[in-house]
Amino acid sequence: MNDQKTALITGASSGIGAEFARELAAKGYNLIIHGRRRELLEELAREISDKYAVSVRIEIAELASRAELDRLTKIVEQTENLEMLVNNAGYTTRENFHIEDLQGQINLLNVHLTATLALTHAAIPNMLRHGKGYIINVASVAGFFAAPRSALYCSTKAFLNTFSEVLHLELKDTPIKVQALCPGFTLSDFHKKLGYDPKDPCFKKFMTAQFIVSQSLKDLEKNKVYSIPGAKYKFIVLMSKWLPKRFIHFMTVKYYSRRRAAKVGTK
């Protein structure tokens, strides 16, 4: 089993990360699944081990903590046959930038950016030695917009988009493929953690994590640097590049105010 390819997925305890774990196990990857909710990770590890002949290792780490991130980075450096890194862990906050606690915003920045930079920096030389590699940075459609009460969320996701695009160019003559995965509204624990009622009818319009992951992996095979699952979201992102900023700002504020009034997640 030791020479089998390995994938490390951050934020695999639920939602999109857990689905990546299931899909990659089905493709024969040994897994290192990361998160903070141990019980959920253990449950996922049992589910996968019952179904597939792969090893599943659990790593608990608070990614806003430099010491815990350093420990995970060492694991990325030292894992033999590391072939896939999914930088997926993420969350958001709910208030205007000046109202949110500053340290909380810095923590968000560290989870989305510092962790992605450190793990990716460690993964690339390892993947080059292995002779093959895939890096998926889970950004968001929000990275193409500026939405109120999402200063850190939108700007860190925009960073992840550009960062992935630059790596895609820097690594184009190597056997490493890089993708920015940009989901729109997706069913996961993301909105539950913000206090939204999962029974709200609006969630019926959300995409499933299975759909997001299957689109991402299809786009990775095609070496597409941006994966934007769903025709609606592809259209929205296209429009964000063509329509005048003032119009986009007007529509964004209207849309987010309506969603806030309806008490449904807005990321």
Ligand SMILES: NC(=O)c1ccc[n+]([C@@H]2O[C@H](COP(=O)([O-])OP(=O)(O)OC[C@H]3O[C@@H](n4cnc5c(N)ncnc54)[C@H](OP(=O)(O)O)[C@@H]3O)[C@@H](O)[C@H]2O)c1
């Ligand atoms: N759901 C959406 O509508 C949507 C849309 C666009 C983009 N995304 C992005 O998709 C990614 C996955 O989110 P999801 O929707 O699957 O939500 P989720 O079910 O809440 O999963 C988020 C994962 O990130 C981990 N995480 C969060 N903060 C962390 C921290 N400080 N340290 C370590 N791990 C942390 C969580 O671990 P624990 O809970 O175990 O701590 C969990 O495993 C995120 O980057 C999110 O921004 C989501």
